[in-house]
Amino acid sequence: MQYAQTLPLEDHEVVLTFDDGPLPRNSNQILQILADQCVKATFFTIGSQANANPEGVRKVRDAGHTVATHTQHHPSNMQRMPLDRAQKEIDDGIASVTAALGDETGPAPFFRIPGLARNDGIETYLESRGIQIWSADFPADDWHRISPQRVYDLAIKRLEAKGKGILLLHDIQARTVAALPKILQTLKARGYRIVHVVPATPERPATPTEPQQWYMNPTTETVATSRWPKIPNFVYAATATFPAPAWFDFDWRDAELGVLTRRMRGVPLAQRTKWPSEMVVAENGAATALAVPAASLFNLPESTGTTMLGTLRRAEQAAQASLEPEAKPEPVRPGKSRRQQARGALTRQAHGGTTAKPAAHQTRHAAHAVPKQAPQGKKNPRAVRVAGLKKR
Numbered sequence: 001m002q003y004a005q006t007l008p009l010e011d012h013e014v015v016l017t018f019d020d021g022p023l024p025r026n027s028n029q030i031l032q033i034l035a036d037q038c039v040k041a042t043f044f045t046i047g048s049q050a051n052a053n054p055e056g057v058r059k060v061r062d063a064g065h066t067v068a069t070h071t072q073h074h075p076s077n078m079q080r081m082p083l084d085r086a087q088k089e090i091d092d093g094i095a096s097v098t099a100a101l102g103d104e105t106g107p108a109p110f111f112r113i114p115g116l117a118r119n120d121g122i123e124t125y126l127e128s129r130g131i132q133i134w135s136a137d138f139p140a141d142d143w144h145r146i147s148p149q150r151v152y153d154l155a156i157k158r159l160e161a162k163g164k165g166i167l168l169l170h171d172i173q174a175r176t177v178a179a180l181p182k183i184l185q186t187l188k189a190r191g192y193r194i195v196h197v198v199p200a201t202p203e204r205p206a207t208p209t210e211p212q213q214w215y216m217n218p219t220t221e222t223v224a225t226s227r228w229p230k231i232p233n234f235v236y237a238a239t240a241t242f243p244a245p246a247w248f249d250f251d252w253r254d255a256e257l258g259v260l261t262r263r264m265r266g267v268p269l270a271q272r273t274k275w276p277s278e279m280v281v282a283e284n285g286a287a288t289a290l291a292v293p294a295a296s297l298f299n300l301p302e303s304t305g306t307t308m309l310g311t312l313r314r315a316e317q318a319a320q321a322s323l324e325p326e327a328k329p330e331p332v333r334p335g336k337s338r339r340q341q342a343r344g345a346l347t348r349q350a351h352g353g354t355t356a357k358p359a360a361h362q363t364r365h366a367a368h369a370v371p372k373q374a375p376q377g378k379k380n381p382r383a384v385r386v387a388g389l390k391k392r
Contacts (some may be wrong), residue, residue: 001116001138002116002135004215005214006137006165006166006214006215006216007165007166007195007197007214008207008209008210009164009165009213010164011163012164012190012191012192013164013193013194013195014167014187014193015041015165015166015167015195015196015197016034016039016042016167016169016194017041017042017043017044017112017134017166017167017169018030018041018042018043018171018176019044019070019112019168019169019170020046020074020171021043021045021049021056021170021171022043022056022057022059022060022171023053023171024053024056026171026173026174026177027059027171027172028056028059029177030171030176030177030180031059031060031063031065033177033180033184034065035063037181037184039184040064040065040066040196041066041194041196042066042068042108042134042196042197043065043066043171044069044070044111045057045067045068045069045070045093045097045100045107046070046071046073046074046093047069047071047072047073047094047096048072048074050099050100051100054099054100054101057101058100058101065196066108066110066197066198066199067101067108068107068108068110068111068112069090069093069094069097069107070093070112070114071089071090071092071113072088072092072093072096073089075089075114076114077117078114079117079118079119079122080117083122086121086122090111090122090125094106109129109131109132110131110132110197110199111126111131111132111134112134112135113133116135116136118135135166136165136168137164137165137166137167138155138158138159138161138162138165138166138167138168139154139158139167139168140155140158140167140168140169140176140179141154142170142173142175142176142179143170143173146175148175148176148179149179151175151176151178151179151183152179152182155167155179155183159187159192162216164216165216
């Protein structure tokens with residue numbers, strides 16, 4: 001209710017606390033109800049009540065409950081009291097409860113400020129004495145003039161809203177005595193567990209906890225601020241670092257330029273990092289054997305073979321035709337163009353007429369043949385015809 005932290009409780013765990021006792025008329029009934037349900041609680045005892053009823057304080061201790069303190073006279077305005085008076089209330093209350101217990105151990109180092117009226121001076125003083133300050137996560141308002149049913153309703157409703165926490169009750173109230181059995185039955189029926197808090201001792205060390213467990217609503221671990229900064233609880237095995245490459249290590253043409261630039265600026269040159277460094281590959285214990293390729297991988301497909309054979313035949317025909325005498329082109333007949341006559345010659349050749357070399361051969365032959373010297377200034381008509389066939 002007042003602090004960011006609370007007890008490190010799991011979900012559906014409840015701590016029962018009772019203030020202002022002991023008052024024999026009601027406190028003894030509270031002790032009996034708790035004993036019937038095998039439940040342990042924490043009692044914040046007032047010093048003046050302990051002086052008036054020391055036997056009641058010892059009953060609480062002998063029943064296995066935790067005895068804590070709650071000042072000497074329960075001042076209602078403790079946060080406004082001078083610090084020396086507040087310190088006296090705290091010290092006198094501890095002394096009275098210690099005297100009532102009659103042993104050297106004294107009460108537990110737990111303290112609850114009356115009315116939860118805290119201030120920094122009180123908290124600093126208690127911390128200096130090693131005393132833990134208790135508030136509450138939800139009360140049941142049993143110090144007000146309300147019915148026992150209302151006390152029960154508030155206790156269960158507020159507990160269900162939080163799911164866990166410290167319940168604040170008063171063992172001096174008759175309405176609390178009437179409401180407590182039903183509260184405990186409901187907690188048991190709904191799967192709650194009652195947690196008993198005791199001070200740690202050398203024989204009974206403190207329960208191991210994580211820092212997040214001390215918060216009612218801890219920040220989720222998916223939020224970065226809840227994980228930073230944190231000190232790791234592990235030891236680094238090694239702190240090896242990899243060499244960082246310079247920008248000119250990636251291009252040999254820029255290496256000398258980078259060195260010259262740094263020299264011109266007067267920056268002392270550091271030893272250049274060799275990058276990339278030689279890579280050491282671990283040898284495998286077992287010999288690695290590659291699969292033998294199948295013989296079928298080297299067979300050429302049938303279509304490829306056919307294409308190669310057809311190419312060879314055409315090459316043989318071209319070679320044989322080159323050995324035959326060159327066919328003379330027919331003279332130009334009147335009324336027909338050279339293109340028409342060339343087209344007719346090819347048609348006759350296809351039907352068994354005059355034998356002529358293919359156009360490709362004519363072109364190739366014309367390229368290597370040396371024409372006769374023609375008179376200067378006159379065009380060679382045969383050369384024109386060969387050129388025309390070349391174009392064709």
